[in-house]
Amino acid sequence: xxxxxxxxxxxxxxxxxxxxxxxxxxxxxxxxxxxxxxxxxxxxxxxxxxxxxxxxxxxxxxxxxxxxxxxxxxxxxxxxxxxxxxxxxxxxxxxxxxxxxxxxxxxxxxxxxxxxxxxxxxxxxxxxxxxxxxxxxxxxxxxxxxxxxxxxxxxxxxxxxxxxxxxxxxxxxxxxxxxxxxxxxxxxxxxxxxxxxxxxxxxxxxxxxxxxxxxxxxxxxxxxxxxxxxxxxxxxxxxxxxxxxxxxxxxxxxxxxxxxxxxxxxxxxxxxxxxxxxxxxxxxxxxxxxxxxxxxxxxxxxxxxxxxxxxxxxxxxxxxxxxxxxxxxxxxxxxxxxxxxxxxxxxxxxxxxxxxxxxxxxxxxxxxxx
Numbered sequence: 001x002x003x004x005x006x007x008x009x010x011x012x013x014x015x016x017x018x019x020x021x022x023x024x025x026x027x028x029x030x031x032x033x034x035x036x037x038x039x040x041x042x043x044x045x046x047x048x049x050x051x052x053x054x055x056x057x058x059x060x061x062x063x064x065x066x067x068x069x070x071x072x073x074x075x076x077x078x079x080x081x082x083x084x085x086x087x088x089x090x091x092x093x094x095x096x097x098x099x100x101x102x103x104x105x106x107x108x109x110x111x112x113x114x115x116x117x118x119x120x121x122x123x124x125x126x127x128x129x130x131x132x133x134x135x136x137x138x139x140x141x142x143x144x145x146x147x148x149x150x151x152x153x154x155x156x157x158x159x160x161x162x163x164x165x166x167x168x169x170x171x172x173x174x175x176x177x178x179x180x181x182x183x184x185x186x187x188x189x190x191x192x193x194x195x196x197x198x199x200x201x202x203x204x205x206x207x208x209x210x211x212x213x214x215x216x217x218x219x220x221x222x223x224x225x226x227x228x229x230x231x232x233x234x235x236x237x238x239x240x241x242x243x244x245x246x247x248x249x250x251x252x253x254x255x256x257x258x259x260x261x262x263x264x265x266x267x268x269x270x271x272x273x274x275x276x277x278x279x280x281x282x283x284x285x286x287x288x289x290x291x292x293x294x295x296x297x298x299x300x301x302x303x304x305x306x307x308x309x310x311x312x313x314x315x316x317x318x319x320x321x322x323x324x325x326x327x328x329x330x331x332x333x334x335x336x337x338x339x340x341x342x343x344x345x346x347x348x349x350x351x352x353x354x355x356x357x358x359x360x361x362x363x364x365x366x367x368x369x370x
Contacts, residue, residue: 016160048090052066052069131244139155146167152164
């Protein structure tokens with residue numbers, strides 16, 4: 001397989017495949033070779049399909065993993081070996097319809113506050129407060145913090161694209177506290193063995209699962225759930241989907257729509273159109289300029305309410321539209337003083353757990369200096 005392997009690697013380099021894609025495709029090809037112990041260029045389409053059936057029914061790999069296998073074999077036989085469509089064809093395979101659950105704001109708060117280590121709390125807060133992928137969260141650098149605009153620069157994210165996303169005031173306060181304790185030189189979440197390298201993705205996942213156990217929050221998925229919560233909670237606050245799309249780093253609006261989960265609290269405020277307006281609440285009734293309340297459907301009780309004119313020119317209390325209530329911030333306290341304009345992210349406000357007694361030092365230099 002060495003000569004074929006080099007041909008595959010060359011084709012992927014010329015097409016600019018990401019390093020993770022190259023690794024995943026090579027692993028899929030190695031699994032196919034290990035199953036038959038024969039040269040891959042000699043395998044027929046039926047044999048490749050038989051192995052895919054083995055992967056799905058016997059090994060029961062995840063839907064996304066099987067999709068990687070499909071893509072790797074199409075790339076090998078169609079793009080590298082140039083098999084004709086009548087010689088090699090595997091059926092298309094769509095995306096999975098399952099979606100991970102979403103935590104409510106109280107659960108996210110408990111999850112972020114659970115770790116005793118300041119670095120772990122900061123990692124979780126950055127993932128949720130800026131809607132980062134785990135591979136982006138572990139690579140947050142000092143130079144990426146824009147305190148003046150309260151923005152975070154994400155360099156070379158998925159698809160090798162740079163973008164800016166919102167920076168939470170609470171996350172910024174945690175970053176400052178982390179800098180005082182650890183004095184990172186480049187990456188905030190550096191590797192203990194090499195301070196110039198970030199921690200691995202597996203370490204970040206372990207931090208998340210440990211926080212789940214400590215906080216007692218229900219498990220609905222991995223650390224990527226915090227990114228889902230970021231998009232969902234912003235949607236419930238009324239943030240438009242185009243802004244969320246830009247902050248999440250999506251190229252298609254349909255991809256952003258997949259993150260639009262709805263929590264139980266939001267569903268509880270929605271009523272079926274079959275219910276009469278009286279049951280849906282008096283706030284839906286229109287109050288005309290004359291001040292008399294005219295319901296959409298008149299019942300015995302509502303007819304009695306409108307038979308006599310109002311005592312004043314102002315609309316009666318039952319007819320005046322209720323002012324929308326703004327929910328309190330998730331984490332409670334005001335944003336960090338001097339940290340720039342208030343952030344609108346779900347993790348923008350709150351208090352920071354006091355650090356252990358230690359001599360206070362100044363903030364970090366460069367772009368993060370106050």
